[in-house]
Amino acid sequence: MAIKNYKYLFFDLDGTLTKSGEGIMRSAQHALRHFGIDVKDWNTLRPFVGPPLEDSFKNFYHLTPEQAHEATKIYGERYARLGAFEAEPYEGVFEFLQKVKETGKVAVICTSKKIKIATTVIEHFKLAPYFDYIGARDEEGIIHTKADVIRHIISELGIKDTNEIVMIGDRMFDINGAKEVGLDSIGVLYGYGDKKELSDAGATYLAADFNELEQILL
Numbered sequence: 001m002a003i004k005n006y007k008y009l010f011f012d013l014d015g016t017l018t019k020s021g022e023g024i025m026r027s028a029q030h031a032l033r034h035f036g037i038d039v040k041d042w043n044t045l046r047p048f049v050g051p052p053l054e055d056s057f058k059n060f061y062h063l064t065p066e067q068a069h070e071a072t073k074i075y076g077e078r079y080a081r082l083g084a085f086e087a088e089p090y091e092g093v094f095e096f097l098q099k100v101k102e103t104g105k106v107a108v109i110c111t112s113k114k115i116k117i118a119t120t121v122i123e124h125f126k127l128a129p130y131f132d133y134i135g136a137r138d139e140e141g142i143i144h145t146k147a148d149v150i151r152h153i154i155s156e157l158g159i160k161d162t163n164e165i166v167m168i169g170d171r172m173f174d175i176n177g178a179k180e181v182g183l184d185s186i187g188v189l190y191g192y193g194d195k196k197e198l199s200d201a202g203a204t205y206l207a208a209d210f211n212e213l214e215q216i217l218l
Contacts, residue, residue: 015049015191020121027079047060049192052144089127096214169186174187
């Protein structure tokens with residue numbers, strides 16, 4: 001039985017529904033190489049999984065805003081061609097999402113990807129039938145942070161009571177975005193964050209796997 005009866009379930013994509021780190025990290029490695037930064041082991045680019053790319057290039061490698069914009073474009077070219085498909089849905093995700101669908105809850109994608117590539121990924125990995133709405137960053141860059149994406153979804157769906165929403169994600173950016181908007185959140189421990197990161201960010205709940213998510217939500 002659910003701990004709390006949330007109506008709207010906002011799911012992060014990378015690291016929450018799909019094991020997508022390789023494509024993201026390899027694409028970041030490719031973009032950095034353009035600026036003469038040779039990252040030998042792409043696994044060291046794990047912090048790129050989660051936050052907006054422009055922020056990662058600026059924060060982790062001190063690129064200027066102009067360079068970060070160019071790096072994001074170079075990243076995007078490789079990611080659309082290869083990186084988006086260097087991923088796979090987590091084991092058990094389809095069974096879990098089917099149970100969510102059967103409860104009648106409103107399942108929403110809430111990702112920091114831009115909308116075109118997010119839609120491509122969701123359709124490619126056959127996740128689309130399980131979701132009522134795809135919330136993502138816009139192509140123009142007006143919707144930037146995870147909190148921006150959350151607010152956009154709330155507006156688009158006309159949600160009046162935000163107590164009916166929970167944000168589910170694997171990184172502190174998901175938890176911070178939820179807190180900024182005043183939402184409860186669930187940090188999943190099988191993704192690219194860890195227990196300390198998610199606890200320190202203030203996740204309302206932690207879930208080790210889809211079984212624990214089911215216990216919290218359904």
